[in-house]
Amino acid sequence: xxxxxxxxxxxxxxxxxxxxxxxxxxxxxxxxxxxxxxxxxxxxxxxxxxxxxxxxxxxxxxxxxxxxxxxxxxxxxxxxxxxxxxxxxxxxxxxxxxxxxxxxxxxxxxxxxxxxxxxxxxx
Numbered sequence: 079x080x081x082x083x084x085x086x087x088x089x090x091x092x093x094x095x096x097x098x099x100x101x102x103x104x105x106x107x108x109x110x111x112x113x114x115x116x117x118x119x120x121x122x123x124x125x126x127x128x129x130x131x132x133x134x135x136x137x138x139x140x141x142x143x144x145x146x147x148x149x150x151x152x153x154x155x156x157x158x159x160x161x162x163x164x165x166x167x168x169x170x171x172x173x174x175x176x177x178x179x180x181x182x183x184x185x186x187x188x189x190x191x192x193x194x195x196x197x198x199x200x201x
Contacts, residue, residue: 081106084116088124095124101137103127103144119148126151134171139163 081092088095098104099114104123106114126147130140142163143151156164 079116079118081114081116084120084124087121088128090124090128098124098127098137101141103137103140103147122149123147133164135163135167139167 079087081095085092085095095104095116099106104116104120104127106116106120109115126143126149127140129152130143131137142159146154146157146160
């Protein structure tokens, strides 16, 4: 199947597919006219990639799941390695959320001080 057909079958974009291929997550062969041709099995692989990305993993994280992408990743019992990858990603996300929360709190405090300074009567 060509890239547009795969994109439609896997509910994604041709751009995403080219990116996944560039990252080594999926493969294609080239037709004589240079068009990418994908096997039907790639539909399942792309759906699994999307599932893992939607769960919060990165493309680098997904690379560890390459041997599993032909199966039903969503229904399969998680491996110890898969759980560790998810725990590591969760820790990174928690750190980012904490840093963003601190930045928001500092900005909110600054705005409160500015507002309070404007409200005070000048003597």
